[in-house]
Every structure is written in structure tokens, then in C-alpha cells.
Amino acid sequence: MWPSAIATCRSSAIRTREAMAGRPEQLPRILFEIGKTIGGSRDLPAMMSRISELATELVGADATSIMLLDSQGERLMAKAAHGLRVGRLDGVSFAVGEGVAGWVVQRGEPARIDDVSQDDRFVPRDAPSTPIASMICVPLLAGGRPIGVMTATSQRTGAFDQADLEMLAFVAQTIALDVENARLRKLTVTDPLTGCYNREYLHMQLPARLREAEDHGTPLSVAMIDVDHFKDVNDAYGHAVGDRVLTVVADRLRAAIRGRDVLVRYGGEEFVALLPDTDLAAARDIGERMRAKLEENPVHAEGQSIDVRVSVGVARARPGESAQDVVGRADAAMYAAKRAGRNRVEVAP
Known part of the structure; x- marks a missing residue:
């Protein structure tokens, strides 16, 4: 894991260890894999996809996604996911303040929703998608500034507890600075509208x-x-x-x-x-x-x-x-x- 990630996450790691006391033995392995992925990858989409996969396993979610703010800081754009139906990322975005993800990035605060049908912040999509009954969503903060969100969802109500929220927040804090640095490096050779190379x-x-x-x-x-x-x-x-x-x-x-x-x-x-x-x-x-x-x-x-x-x-x-x-x-x-x-x-x- 990069020194920047270690420094930024020290206090969060302490809270996470407390929250995760008694969790399965697989926890150290997953955290090690997350650190290895961050330290060993220069391919931002591949890194975020692998992190999404590991986070899904870590908190027992059905799916996990990462969304990043666009270059104008006005919309969250889906960039990586694990467990979602094929094509789910196609065109998925939220304006800042829209939906749970938009609420989280606007305030820089996490959200845990036990039943999305009872929360006005949840915005269902008309297009077919992975069913969502409960979710946790945490901000990606780089230098104290929101750059995106990380969301884990389940088809079951009440699927996540506070320990899951702490764990996902720890992962988000661990990767945020590296995601932002990799994105800044890529901007010099990337089209800002489509994310393609230029x-x-x-x-x-x-x-x-x-x-x-x-x-x-x-x-x-x-x-x-x-x-x-x-x-x-x-x-x-x-x-x-x-x-x-x-x-x-x-x-x-x-x-x-x-x-x-x-x-x-x-x-x-x-x-x-x-x-x-x-x-x-x-x-x-x-x-x-x-x-x-x-x-x-x-x-x-x-x-x-x-x-x-x-x-x-x-x-x-x-x-x-x-x-x-x-x-x-x-x-x-x-x-x-x-x-x-x-x-x-x-x-x-």
C-alpha cells in the first residue's frame, strides 16, 4: 500500500478494527489484497474494478460500485462495479444532490439505508437493474474534498450494519488519494467528456x-x-x-x-x-x-x-x-x- 494511503487511513483503521472484531478470518486476506491492488496497479479502471470486487466480498454485498465526479464536479459517473448486471454501468450517472450517491458526495457524509423503499433519497431507475433493497454509500475524499462515492447494495433489507459501513469507509479512504492521483495523471492523455484516450x-x-x-x-x-x-x-x-x-x-x-x-x-x-x-x-x-x-x-x-x-x-x-x-x-x-x-x-x- 502506498505511504499516502497508510498515513490517511491510520485513525480510520483503528475504528475499523474495533468495528470488525469477531469478523471472519478472511478479513486480513481481503485487506491485504486491497493494499496490493492499490500498490501494484497503474491501470485505474482495472484497479477500481478489483477494489469493487474485494469490497463486495468484504461487506457481504450483492454488488459494489465506484462513481467519480466529472471534470465539472457536477455529475457522478459510474466508473467500475462488481456484481451488477451486464450493461448496468451504461450511462449511469447522478447529479450532485440527486439520489443517495448525490446526497453523499454533496455532503461528504456516509449513508446507511436498511430499506430503500422507506428513504426519500433513493432514486429508482426505470431501466432494468440489479434489485436493491438496502445499501451503504460512502464518500471518496481526497485532501478533504469529495471526488466520488463507493456504494454497496443488497437485495435484502437490513443487510448492512455499522461495521459494514465502517469497513467500506475504510476502503474508500484507502483508495481515494490514489484514485485521484491516477486520474490526474491520465487527464493529460484523456478526453474529459468520454474518458477515452485522446x-x-x-x-x-x-x-x-x-x-x-x-x-x-x-x-x-x-x-x-x-x-x-x-x-x-x-x-x-x-x-x-x-x-x-x-x-x-x-x-x-x-x-x-x-x-x-x-x-x-x-x-x-x-x-x-x-x-x-x-x-x-x-x-x-x-x-x-x-x-x-x-x-x-x-x-x-x-x-x-x-x-x-x-x-x-x-x-x-x-x-x-x-x-x-x-x-x-x-x-x-x-x-x-x-x-x-x-x-x-x-x-x-
Whole structure:
């Protein structure tokens, strides 16, 4: 565990040991795993996902999630979870002050709710989700400032006691500063709206990835993704809805690609996916998954239900080919998909 985490959590650890007296022998193992995850990971999403998994086990929850404030400090955006239904993170957010999570981040105070049906702060979602009967929610505080929340839920009423709340608060305090530092490091190469890597990152990474693929004799493919008729969305509903659509598009594209793949917001409504160890046939399959992921459900934003489609072009890097050229061929394939009717995948020759 990092020294900063140890220093920040000393008093909380004392309270936690008192609260957790008599708890199962697995407690030291889980706390050790949490410390090891924080100390050993530079991948923020992976770290938060693993922490969510460990916290779920620690407090006996059905699901645990981590939400972080956006760059304007106005909305909590779901960033990692364990135990939630597939697709549950897609577009999940709360304004500051909205719902239990919004209440917690606004006040910087924890909340324990034994029966959500009896608490006015709880805001049920219309979309299908993991059933919630009781919950605990604690703030993530970095330098005394709320940066997000950590929430554990159960399908049973009265599932959590004060010891569980103390334990989750301890985990949140342990990870908060490291989460914030990792996020600040990532901001230099990250698009603030979608959380994807930005074009500068692509320009830094793709040449090196191409050399590595050539040195090892492994395939590398690139997919160019463009949101169909996005200008019409902005014109009809405004830029705020357009921004929300792009955020959901990015979330769904991430859900369609693999852990080793890299998603980049190339500019405007265009995205690029770097697909290492991927030949052209596999790249086309991934492109089709991305296309289908957008097609399966409309995007809900500001009371609007918007059908969103994407056109995808894929290209496999040739020996000695430059980053600019392989992206250019993927881009040309994407425009071929547009000409062929949109909402389709085309492969570069």
C-alpha cells in the first residue's frame, strides 16, 4: 500500500478494527489484497474494478460500485462495479444532490439505508437493474474534498450494519488519494467528456505499437468508428444531449472491445480502436460487436430516446506501414461503410 494511503487511513483503521472484531478470518486476506491492488496497479479502471470486487466480498454485498465526479464536479459517473448486471454501468450517472450517491458526495457524509423503499433519497431507475433493497454509500475524499462515492447494495433489507459501513469507509479512504492521483495523471492523455484516450495518446502510442507488432510478427489492426448522422442529433436536441450521446457511445464501444484493446476519441464523433494481436477477420468481428452494441438499445438523454448507429472501418497494419497510413486506410473503409448505407462494417483492402 502506498505511504499516502497508510498515513490517511491510520485513525480510520483503528475504528475499523474495533468495528470488525469477531469478523471472519478472511478479513486480513481481503485487506491485504486491497493494499496490493492499490500498490501494484497503474491501470485505474482495472484497479477500481478489483477494489469493487474485494469490497463486495468484504461487506457481504450483492454488488459494489465506484462513481467519480466529472471534470465539472457536477455529475457522478459510474466508473467500475462488481456484481451488477451486464450493461448496468451504461450511462449511469447522478447529479450532485440527486439520489443517495448525490446526497453523499454533496455532503461528504456516509449513508446507511436498511430499506430503500422507506428513504426519500433513493432514486429508482426505470431501466432494468440489479434489485436493491438496502445499501451503504460512502464518500471518496481526497485532501478533504469529495471526488466520488463507493456504494454497496443488497437485495435484502437490513443487510448492512455499522461495521459494514465502517469497513467500506475504510476502503474508500484507502483508495481515494490514489484514485485521484491516477486520474490526474491520465487527464493529460484523456478526453474529459468520454474518458477515452485522446488523439495525442494515439500519436504517441501507435508508432510504438506498430514497431512492436512487426518485431514480434503479430498482427495489429485499427478500427475507425463514426457516429452516423450525429450532426442531426446536435441540431435537433442541442449540444448537451449530443455530449451525452457521445458519452454513452464511448461506454458501449468499451463494452464491446477486449481488455487489451485501446479506445481513442479521435475527434468530434469519431473514435479509433487499437486492436493488438488481431488479424483482419477478428478485427471485423470486433467492429461488428461495436456496431451491434450501439444498435441494440436507444440512448436516453434529457427525456429523449435516440436511436444511435455507427459506421466502422477496419484495417490491418502492413509491414513497414506508418501510423498515419494505417489510420488512413481504416478511415477510408469507414467512409466506404457510410456510402454503402451506414450502420455497417467495411474492411480495408
